[in-house]
Amino acid sequence: MTHYDALETRSPQAREAALMAALPAQIAHAQSKAPAFADLLKGVDAASVNSRAALAQLPVIRKYELLERQKASRAAGGNVFGGFSTLGFGPGMTRVFASPGTIYEPEGTRMDYWRMARTMFAAGFRPGELIHNCFSYHFTPAGSMMETGAHALGCTVFPGGIGQTEQQVAAMAELQPAGYIGTPSFLKIILEKAAEMGVALPSVRKALVSGEAFPPSLRDWMTAKGVDAYQCYATADVGLIAYETAAREGLVLDEGVIVEIVRPGTGDPVPEGEVGELVITTLNPDYPLIRFGTGDLSAILPGTCPTGRTGQRIKGWMGRADQTTKIRGMFVHPGQVAEIVKRFPEVRKARLVVTGEMANDQMALHVETGALSDEALKARVSEAVRDVTKLRGEVHLVAAGSLANDGKVIEDARSYQ
Numbered sequence: 001m002t003h004y005d006a007l008e009t010r011s012p013q014a015r016e017a018a019l020m021a022a023l024p025a026q027i028a029h030a031q032s033k034a035p036a037f038a039d040l041l042k043g044v045d046a047a048s049v050n051s052r053a054a055l056a057q058l059p060v061i062r063k064y065e066l067l068e069r070q071k072a073s074r075a076a077g078g079n080v081f082g083g084f085s086t087l088g089f090g091p092g093m094t095r096v097f098a099s100p101g102t103i104y105e106p107e108g109t110r111m112d113y114w115r116m117a118r119t120m121f122a123a124g125f126r127p128g129e130l131i132h133n134c135f136s137y138h139f140t141p142a143g144s145m146m147e148t149g150a151h152a153l154g155c156t157v158f159p160g161g162i163g164q165t166e167q168q169v170a171a172m173a174e175l176q177p178a179g180y181i182g183t184p185s186f187l188k189i190i191l192e193k194a195a196e197m198g199v200a201l202p203s204v205r206k207a208l209v210s211g212e213a214f215p216p217s218l219r220d221w222m223t224a225k226g227v228d229a230y231q232c233y234a235t236a237d238v239g240l241i242a243y244e245t246a247a248r249e250g251l252v253l254d255e256g257v258i259v260e261i262v263r264p265g266t267g268d269p270v271p272e273g274e275v276g277e278l279v280i281t282t283l284n285p286d287y288p289l290i291r292f293g294t295g296d297l298s299a300i301l302p303g304t305c306p307t308g309r310t311g312q313r314i315k316g317w318m319g320r321a322d323q324t325t326k327i328r329g330m331f332v333h334p335g336q337v338a339e340i341v342k343r344f345p346e347v348r349k350a351r352l353v354v355t356g357e358m359a360n361d362q363m364a365l366h367v368e369t370g371a372l373s374d375e376a377l378k379a380r381v382s383e384a385v386r387d388v389t390k391l392r393g394e395v396h397l398v399a400a401g402s403l404a405n406d407g408k409v410i411e412d413a414r415s416y417q
Contacts, residue, residue, distance in 0.1 A: 004121040007255045008309045015311065019258050022283055024050050029086070030288040036069055036083035037290060052269070055291065056260065060267040060279055062293035063237070067101045080104050087286050097141040099236045105141055107148075108286035114141070114239035115256050116149025116232075122245045122252075123208040123230040125179060127154030132172055132204070134160045134182030134190075135211070141236050142211060146181045149240075162186065169194045172201050179206035184214045184222075184229065191225050210234060213317065233296075233317060238282045238289055242314050247306040250313035256283050259312070260291070261300055263349070264321040264409045265334025267291065275299045275407030277321035278314070295321050297407035323410040327354055327361045332389050334409040337365070340384045346371050347381070351403050352393070352410045361414065364394040372397050 003009055010018075028046035030037035040059060049055055070082035079085070080096075085106045087093045095107040107113055125131060131150050137143035137159055147157045158175055160168050160182075168190050172180075180187050187207055194201050207222070207229035214231040222229045232243040233251055241259065242251035253259050258281040260269050270276040278294045297320065301313040324333040332352065341350050348368045356362040365385055371377050374397065382395045 002307070003309065004118045008118075008252075008311065010310060012304070012310050012312075015255070019283075020050050020052075023055065023258065023281070024048075026281070026283055026285070026288055027290060029285055030290055033086035033285075034084055034288055035079070037288065039083070041290065052258075052260070055258070055281065056262075056267060056269050058267070058291050060262065060291045060293045061289070063101075063103070063295055066237070066292075067103050070103060081106060081287075084289065085287050092286075095141075095144060097144070097236065098139045099141075103236070105236050106287055107141065107144060108284075110286070112149050112152035113284075113286075114145040114148060114234070115254055116145050116234070116240055117152040118149075118254060119230075119232040119234075119240055119243035120146075120149055120153050120155070120181075120208055122243050123179075123232075124206040124228065124246075125150070125153060125155060125208070129178035130156045130158060130175060132158045132160050132168075132175070132177040132180050134162060134168065134180060134186055137161050145234065145239065146208075150181075165189055165193045166197065169197060169199050169201070172204060173199050176203040178203060179208070180204055180227070181208045183211045184209040184218055184231070185212060187222065187227070187229065188218065191222070191227070206230075208232060231316070233314075235280075235294055237287075237292060237294075238280050239284070241278070241280060241294075242316075245305055245307045245309060249305065250301040251316050252305050252309050252313050253311045255311065257281065258283075259314070261298065261314075262293075263334075263338060264297070264323065264407060265336070266338040268338070272300045273302065273405070275315075275318055275405050277407070293321070297321050299405070299407075318407060321407065323408060323412075325354060325410055325412050327363055327389075327391060330389065330391055332363075332391070332410065336388045337409045339388050340365070340381065341367070343384050344369075344377065344381060346374070346377055348400055349403060351408060353413055354411065355413050356415070362394075363391065364396055366396045366398050366403060368400045368403055369397050370400060372399065 024046045073079050073082045093106050097105045135142035150157045210232045230244040234240045240254045242253050260279040261276040264277045278296050280292045282289050297318040298314040304310050346369045350367040354363045378395050385393050
């Protein structure tokens with residue numbers, strides 16, 4: 001068995017048809033059972049949202065907006081989840097978790113609620129194995145995410161949690177788990193501590209890591225120690241989004257989410273291959289987030305995974321989309337840059353570059369256009385910059401395709417020394 005299930009190898013056309021067929025029902029469900037979406041999607045005909053083009057017309061709900069709604073609801077003595085959950089406390093909700101902010105997330109009772117078994121299988125874990133889980137079990141859902149996935153896969157879990165490095169080493173030496181799940185940095189600490197203690201950990205030969213960057217240098221360091229580590233990308237809001245495979249060519253998208261890449265500060269999908277913000281629509285009926293902006297940057301990779309999995313792939317985590325910065329005492333955010341671009345059909349994309357030293361800010365908007373010598377366009381864009389941001393700035397007309405494909409809409413290149 002080389003794949004977790006048949007969903008991973010269905011044709012891209014069949015997958016897309018299934019996702020788009022499920023979308024209208026999920027939107028209708030969110031409108032009727034989640035008060036926040038009844039408000040956010042008021043007037044939307046759920047049955048008509050059966051394509052990516054139609055989905056792209058719906059508003060993006062970003063993390064800070066989710067937090068604001070939760071806080072407002074709690075302050076008024078209302079729903080702690082801000083009206084986003086379709087579940088209430090009781091037998092249908094096993095746990096409540098808290099993420100920094102504080103944002104509260106519900107956990108329902110369905111098997112593999114966070115859909116983590118798929119990424120564990122891709123990382124090499126198999127039924128009947130013991131997994132040493134070093135994600136936190138308190139406040140945040142990471143520990144439970146992994147444990148419920150492991151149980152769905154048919155594995156036993158040692159709930160190691162965080163800290164207590166020497167005890168972690170001792171437990172691994174005695175229990176002989178098949179592998180580790182947790183942050184990559186903590187696995188490195190454990191392996192170094194084991195070497196320092198002179199304790200061999202011969203059973204730990206695979207790992208699933210997440211929660212922080214996993215650079216190739218660290219992956220290679222672990223491989224040299226005899227541990228094959230794979231990463232996944234998940235959030236406390238939607239669970240698994242994408243996962244690494246043995247091909248190590250990007251991350252394959254999970255089967256239970258619809259993923260869009262949009263220009264930061266907007267809800268507009270970017271062309272395939274361009275870096276933008278990951279926006280997720282989950283098919284989870286208990287917490288039906290529709291067009292949830294993760295705030296993370298990535299890009300779609302062309303083609304499919306050499307392992308035979310046919311889902312789309314992303315490059316992985318490429319930074320944060322929220323590039324809001326303060327310039328001369330005024331906050332400027334990516335949405336304002338997008339608003340300027342939309343005023344001019346001659347402009348494809350733009351990048352606001354802030355330079356200078358503290359208290360001497362200078363900003364210049366670089367805009368991609370085919371009209372490089374159009375001084376009238378330059379003047380009109382300059383007016384728009386002042387109108388939208390309330391700040392003066394230079395405008396540079398640059399050739400199409402010349403701006404870096406890194407998802408940056410605002411580049412803060414100031415010197416803070």
